[in-house]
Amino acid sequence: MVTNYSDRMVSLALVGFGNVGRAVARLLLQKNSELKSKYGLDVQVNGIITGKHGSAIDPAGISLTRALELAESGMPLDTLSSNPPPADPVEFIYACPADVMLESIPVNHHTGEPALTYLRTGIHKGMHAITANKGPVVHGYAELTTLAASRNRRFLFESAVMDGAPIFSLFRGSLPAVQVTGFQGILNSCTNLLLGMLEDGKTLEEAIAHGQSIGITETDPSADIDGWDAAIKVAALSTVIMGIPLKPQQVDRGGIRSVTPEMIAEAHQAGERWKLVCTARREGPRLLEASVRPQRIPPTSPLYAINGTSSYVQFATDVLPGLGIVESNPGPETTAYGMLADLINIYRGV
Secondary structure, eight states: OOOOOOOEEEEEEEEOOSHHHHHHHHHHHHTHHHHHHHHOEEEEEEEEEOSSSOEEEOTTOOOHHHHHHHHHTTOOSGGGOSSOOOSSHHHHHHHSOOSEEEEOOOOOTTTOTTHHHHHHHHHHHTOEEEEOOHHHHHHHHHHHHHHHHHTTOOEEOGGGTTTTSOSHHIIIIISTTOOEEEEEEEOOHHHHHHHHHHHTTOOHHHHHHHHHHTTSSOSSTHHHHTTHHHHHHHHHHHHHTSOOOOOGGGSEEOOSTTOOHHHHHHHHHTTOEEEEEEEEEEETTEEEEEEEEEEEEOTTSGGGGOOTTOEEEEEEESSOSOEEEEEOSOOHHHHHHHHHHHHHHHHTTO
């Protein structure tokens, strides 16, 4: 059903213009007419700041087509600016006239900075804040949510875990009065791909090199390999959905470096597979378990069939014995969609 909304001009500041930020720009171009016709949102980008391609601010709106052309050819964005823009991100946020900030810089698992400061700055200035970054969710969820509410603004972060899959919004909106008692899943798509390649006879080094060649693995793969990315996702789900604040340093964490070819072969002979499994369980207000560990999975488990860069999580609740969500082979486009959904939900009051 199409819902009619009053036309509203919405201006954005994009903090970060890497793979995700550029995917957001492409999605805004693709969905421009739909945003106007279905949701009454006339969206324009007034500012972009990036670590590699400079920054630009124009209150009349920046051409996203031209911004994509410049960034993807390695050229600076400064020529799109109506005046010389500040190089410092905090000064940029204060200088940029925008209603909403979309932040997509690389994650800091241990402190959430500097993204936490950027989001705090944007909210202080009067912007709604949307992030795809797990760090600020784990290290600043209560602070940023309270700060945004005090200014009649929103802090949303659907893309922080499982990209565009509706995890946080599902419990925020569609499942009222549900108490989550635990979850189990595969939350790191990179290690899931690497373990599959180990099953195919590749060494860990060969699997990492392939992951880097297709952009799924960072130049320094340790955050994935050693379980930090999975741990911060466990911490985010515990903090937001289970209501138990948790830092990744508090998660019982193991990575996949310890999984040898011999272990892969033994599991295969038994009809099982190795997966990096994320688990959390609670009893009342007390967290009984929060772990990231490689485990042998039998074919009777829903985790067994999760292949490639797909992810899966199954929640246990007080009223639903099992609720599973699978996301198949996501990319920057799915992360961008989660941010766009947050933007739409802000303005339709969800």
